[in-house]
Amino acid sequence: GIQVEQSPPDLILQEGANSTLRCNFSDSVNNLQWFHQNPWGQLINLFYIPSGTKQNGRLSATTVATERYSLLYISSSQTTDSGVYFCAVRRYSTLTFGKGTMLLVSP
Amino acid sequence: EAQVTQNPRYLITVTGKKLTVTCSQNMNHEYMSWYRQDPGLGLRQIYYSMNVEVTDKGDVPEGYKVSRKEKRNFPLILESPSPNQTSLYFCASRGGGYNEQFFGPGTRLTVL
Numbered sequence: 372g373i374q375v376e377q378s379p380p381d382l383i384l385q386e387g388a389n390s391t392l393r394c395n396f397s398d399s400v401n402n403l404q405w406f407h408q409n410p411w412g413q414l415i416n417l418f419y420i421p422s423g424t425k426q427n428g429r430l431s432a433t434t435v436a437t438e439r440y441s442l443l444y445i446s447s448s449q450t451t452d453s454g455v456y457f458c459a460v461r462r463y464s465t466l467t468f469g470k471g472t473m474l475l476v477s478p
Numbered sequence: 479e480a481q482v483t484q485n486p487r488y489l490i491t492v493t494g495k496k497l498t499v500t501c502s503q504n505m506n507h508e509y510m511s512w513y514r515q516d517p518g519l520g521l522r523q524i525y526y527s528m529n530v531e532v533t534d535k536g537d538v539p540e541g542y543k544v545s546r547k548e549k550r551n552f553p554l555i556l557e558s559p560s561p562n563q564t565s566l567y568f569c570a571s572r573g574g575g576y577n578e579q580f581f582g583p584g585t586r587l588t589v590l
Contacts, residue, residue: 401576412566412584419578457521461576464528466511468521 373398373462377469384448384476392443392472394458401461403434405443408455408471417443417456448476480505482582484569490588491559499554499585501569507580509572510552514538514565515584521568527552559589 374397384390394403402421406414418425418432420441425432429448434441445452455471482503491497503510511526513536523536527546541563543555552571556563569582 402578404578406581412586414568414581414584416578416580421576459521459579461579464526466523466570466579470520 372465373400373460373467375458375460375467375469377456377458377472379472380470381473382475384474386448386450386476386478388448388476389444389446390448390474392445392456392458392474394441394443394460394469396439396441396458396460398439398462400436400439401463403436403441403461404459404466405432405441406457406459407452408457410454414457445474448474450476450478452476480580482569482571482580484567484582484585486585487583488586490590492590493560494558497556497559497587499556499567499569499587501552501554501582502550503552503569503571503580504550505571505573505580506549507571507573508549509574509579510546511536511570512542512544512552512554513568513570515568516565524554524567559587561589563587564589 376395378393405417420434422436429446431444457471458469512524513521515521522538525544527533567585572579
């Protein structure tokens, strides 16, 4: 099956800092999503981005499908950004998740 | 509000006592699925359904049953729960094609 690798596995930031999370995948995909799992365990949809660039407030994402990677940018991080960020790729009927990046933003 | 709902959100039970976790979506989505999330293993698909009365196994179906009698509902059934089914469970739905997938709030299950 398709392999999804996320980096870094862990990240600690001071409030206000910027960060870039990366997602590499091993084969062509039909779509790609980024999720944020908050400390209560809920999975929040951030971006549905099979290709191109999207922005939503302080977050933006870019997927370069031909090179099989996606990037999630977090600017001016806040403590509420803490949690785990997952990349998930769909190839036909299967949605495969990466292992996530655990982000801790300290005040 | 478009959403996927699950109940219960938290459940502690004992080995062998049958239980059902309900899942419902109000987006008229064709596809629904169940995942479990475990530390170090990430999210793994248990079962999925492409439409009413059409279901298929995911990566970890052993010990679980599902049914899809109505488009909006997709319950997960554990006939005889065991401690290794202690996990965080998510229901999800999406429209046809390769559309965005939406997840429910999760159900934390503990089997003693």
